[in-house]
Amino acid sequence: MEIPDLSCPFLSIRKERSVLSYDIEYHLRLFVDNTGDPPRYLLIQRVGPSNGWETHRHLRVKSWEWIAAGSATTIWRALGRLAGATEGGLLQKAQNWTQTTWWTPETYIAHARKVWRQARPLSTFWDTFALTCDLFTVSPFPTSPPADLAPLADLLPHLTLLSTPADAPYPAHYFGAIPDLSTLQSLLTVPRRVPGLVQMTYHLTRKESAL
Amino acid sequence: MLSEVDRRLYSWEPGSSALKLLLIAEDDHGTLRWTPLGKSWPYALWLTLGERGGLVETQALTALDAAGQPLTTIEDYVACYRTLFTAQERPIATLWDSFTVTLTATYRQTGDPAARQRWEQRYHLTPTTEHPELLIYKRSVTDPADLEHLPLTDTTPEATMTVLITPRPSLPVAPPPVRPAVVSVLDNLHFAFD
Numbered sequence: 001m002e003i004p005d006l007s008c009p010f011l012s013i014r015k016e017r018s019v020l021s022y023d024i025e026y027h028l029r030l031f032v033d034n035t036g037d038p039p040r041y042l043l044i045q046r047v048g049p050s051n052g053w054e055t056h057r058h059l060r061v062k063s064w065e066w067i068a069a070g071s072a073t074t075i076w077r078a079l080g081r082l083a084g085a086t087e088g089g090l091l092q093k094a095q096n097w098t099q100t101t102w103w104t105p106e107t108y109i110a111h112a113r114k115v116w117r118q119a120r121p122l123s124t125f126w127d128t129f130a131l132t133c134d135l136f137t138v139s140p141f142p143t144s145p146p147a148d149l150a151p152l153a154d155l156l157p158h159l160t161l162l163s164t165p166a167d168a169p170y171p172a173h174y175f176g177a178i179p180d181l182s183t184l185q186s187l188l189t190v191p192r193r194v195p196g197l198v199q200m201t202y203h204l205t206r207k208e209s210a211l
Numbered sequence: 212m213l214s215e216v217d218r219r220l221y222s223w224e225p226g227s228s229a230l231k232l233l234l235i236a237e238d239d240h241g242t243l244r245w246t247p248l249g250k251s252w253p254y255a256l257w258l259t260l261g262e263r264g265g266l267v268e269t270q271a272l273t274a275l276d277a278a279g280q281p282l283t284t285i286e287d288y289v290a291c292y293r294t295l296f297t298a299q300e301r302p303i304a305t306l307w308d309s310f311t312v313t314l315t316a317t318y319r320q321t322g323d324p325a326a327r328q329r330w331e332q333r334y335h336l337t338p339t340t341e342h343p344e345l346l347i348y349k350r351s352v353t354d355p356a357d358l359e360h361l362p363l364t365d366t367t368p369e370a371t372m373t374v375l376i377t378p379r380p381s382l383p384v385a386p387p388p389v390r391p392a393v394v395s396v397l398d399n400l401h402f403a404f405d
Contacts, residue, residue: 076265080285084261088254105261105289 021051023085026062026094028115030075033122041075042125042181043067044204045082050092050100059097064129064204069181079116083108130207131178133187135159136171136199155186171199214238215263215274218248218292219309220300223359228253230359232303234310234376245310245378250363253296264288303355309382312352314361316372319345330370334361 027046032039048062068078085091086103095101103111159176178184190197217236223229233248233256249256264285266272274282274291282288306312316336318327320343327346331337335357340347352358352374365372 071269073266073269073271076268076285077262077271078265080261080263080265080268081258082261083264083285083289084257084259087257087261088252090254090258105257106286106293109264109285109289 021049022089022100023047023091024050024060024062024094024100025082025091027064028111030115030119031122031125032119038071040070040122041072041119042069042122043075043078044125044129064206066131066202066204069184079109079112083112126180128207130205131184132203132205133176133178134199134201134203135174135176135190135197137174137197155183155190158183213272215272216243216279217275217277218295220295221303221306222300223303223355225300225302231256231300232306232358243378245376247363247374247376250358257292260289260292261285303358306355306358306376307353308379310376310378312358313375313377314348314350314352314372315375316348316370317345318348318370321369327369334372 025045025047029044031042031044033041043066044064045067046062046064048060050060052061053059054061067082068074082091083103083105086108087105089102091103091108092100093103155176158179159174161172162175163173176187178187187200190200214237215235216238219234219236221232221234223231229252230250231253232250234245235248237244237246249259263272263274267274267282267288268285270283274288276282276287276291282291314334314336316334318330318338320327331348334348336348336350338346339349352361358374361374362372363374
């Protein structure tokens with residue numbers, strides 16, 4: 001399966017909001033698809049802000065985030081940016097329940113090398129994780145798309161309409177489970193193809209069966 | 212193909228984590244082109260440097276160290292810049308020995324004249340060319356205190372502002388002054404008591 005070169009949306013967001021808090025990395029995992037030439041990669045990170053706490057368990061908020069996918073250059077570019085973020089403590093390492101320790105770019109690169117050596121087969125990613133998305137549009141996609149919405153035909157089987165706008169100002173809410181990275185690439189181009197798109201968010205979760 | 216061959220780091224307070232200006236020289240098919248990579252605090256510059264180091268790792272970017280040897284891994288690239296930050300930074304006052312700094316700006320007169328005056332006062336600008344619709348500004352920057360408060364670029368719907376840093380023809384090619392990273396053991400003694 002061909003993994004497309006994908007940008008790093010979460011990485012760019014984190015750069016913007018790194019003013020009052022820092023990010024704590026809990027896990028970093030790399031998956032590799034060696035079936036093609038050159039091999040393709042998927043980089044995910046379990047990460048959370050320093051100043052967000054769960055209400056009941058009093059643990060820090062953390063979630064799995066999709067960082068980058070694609071060629072080795074895309075992955076190393078993202079790893080290098082994460083390494084650079086450690087210089088001023090924007091990205092720190094989880095030490096235990098509450099403590100963190102500082103990395104330096106040099107030590108983070110050594111950590112990234114270890115992750116690179118321990119890359120797992122991409123097939124195990126889909127066994128362990130689920131990648132879903134939420135789309136909010138002003139007008140719902142038509143059930144039988146006309147010619148200008150023909151490129152969305154490949155996505156419609158993966159999308160479920162959760163709520164229809166009863167009144168005009170409320171957007172329609174679609175939920176989609178992403179079965180492979182080709183579908184994810186198609187979803188990334190939806191904002192260009194659908195003018196009425198209000199918001200699109202992704203969620204990377206660990207499957208309960210894999211816990 | 213662009214290749215990073217030289218770099219210079221100017222600091223407003225050398226030896227501290229104060230504001231810094233990072234310039235890189237790229238070999239563009241035989242022409243040396245100096246480009247400002249950023250004017251910021253070190254931690255913000257390292258975000259870009261790490262990203263470029265990742266490109267060096269897969270040969271998407273070629274870079275040479277001070278001795279002209281190619282940097283092939285992200286570790287080499289980071290080590291090169293670590294040396295630059297700890298031992299080879301220069302005082303900002305010496306920037307004008309090698310470079311000239313010029314501020315160019317344009318302003319499209321469509322809105323409030325008071326907003327234009329505030330914008331001109333912010334950058335200490337007087338129009339050099341006036342047109343009913345477009346004002347053009349150009350002035351040279353010769354003071355470190357002036358450059359400290361200038362962003363390298365500033366773009367708004369009405370205005371664009373760019374600080375151009377161009378090398379003088381007499382740009383010296385001598386290696387940068389090497390300052391020892393640790394002068395004496397006593398300098399780092401405070402770490403023992405922290």
